Amino acid sequence: QQQVKQSPQSLIVQKGGIPIINCAYENTAFDYFPWYQQFPGKGPALLIAIRPDVSEKKEGRFTISFNKSAKQFSLHIMDSQPGDSATYFCAASGTGNQFYFGTGTSLTVIP
Amino acid sequence: KAGVTQTPRYLIKTRGQQVTLSCSPISGHRSVSWYQQTPGQGLQFLFEYFSETQRNKGNFPGRFSGRQFSNSRSEMNVSTLELGDSALYLCASSSTGGLNEKLFFGSGTQLSVL
Numbered sequence: 001q002q003q004v005k006q007s008p009q010s011l012i013v014q015k016g017g018i019p020i021i022n023c024a025y026e027n028t029a030f031d032y033f034p035w036y037q038q039f040p041g042k043g044p045a046l047l048i049a050i051r052p053d054v055s056e057k058k059e060g061r062f063t064i065s066f067n068k069s070a071k072q073f074s075l076h077i078m079d080s081q082p083g084d085s086a087t088y089f090c091a092a093s094g095t096g097n098q099f100y101f102g103t104g105t106s107l108t109v110i111p
Numbered sequence: 112k113a114g115v116t117q118t119p120r121y122l123i124k125t126r127g128q129q130v131t132l133s134c135s136p137i138s139g140h141r142s143v144s145w146y147q148q149t150p151g152q153g154l155q156f157l158f159e160y161f162s163e164t165q166r167n168k169g170n171f172p173g174r175f176s177g178r179q180f181s182n183s184r185s186e187m188n189v190s191t192l193e194l195g196d197s198a199l200y201l202c203a204s205s206s207t208g209g210l211n212e213k214l215f216f217g218s219g220t221q222l223s224v225l
């Protein structure tokens with residue numbers, strides 16, 4: 001059973017576009033929601049994270065929007081660049097140091 | 112500071128064999144977690160070790176086991192390999208394994224079971 005559901009599976013945008021990746025969860029005990037970026041041949045790297053006490057967090061061109069009542073959160077990439085082409089994973093954790101990951105979104109940014 | 116190092120990078124085994132994967136965490140990190148990554152499934156948590164003790168375990172069969180040494184290095188063992196065990200196995204380290212701490216991943220070991 002997938003505790004964190006992620007969509008879409010793949011996404012293609014033009015350079016400068018704003019890709020949006022969505023995630024949903026059921027477990028209300030989750031209180032930390034990170035996004036990871038993974039390039040081919042590399043392990044995932046933390047991009048940005050949010051806690052449920054805020055509705056939005058921005059770091060550079062990356063923004064997380066969080067809707068606690070809907071149990072959904074999303075990643076927006078402003079002014080996307082070809083170098084942003086990667087696989088993105090949302091995740092959630094609650095007690096302990098166990099993270100539940102989404103199934104990933106493969107993003108391609110066309111020059 | 113060196114990152115998380117996983118060895119070997121690639122492994123090819125046949126069904127029924129066993130395999131051991133190794134992970135060296137970032138210097139000073141005491142928590143090591145293991146994840147299985149497969150296409151379409153994302154990352155699935157296997158287990159987490161802190162100070163040589165397993166603190167958390169995911170929903171995997173007993174064929175999957177691990178251990179951590181006093182220098183925080185960790186190994187993961189899979190016995191009686193099945194075709195479905197083919198995956199990228201990722202190790203992640205964090206400083207204390209505290210709540211919601213940032214994970215640093217290695218590049219993984221790609222295991223193929225024939």
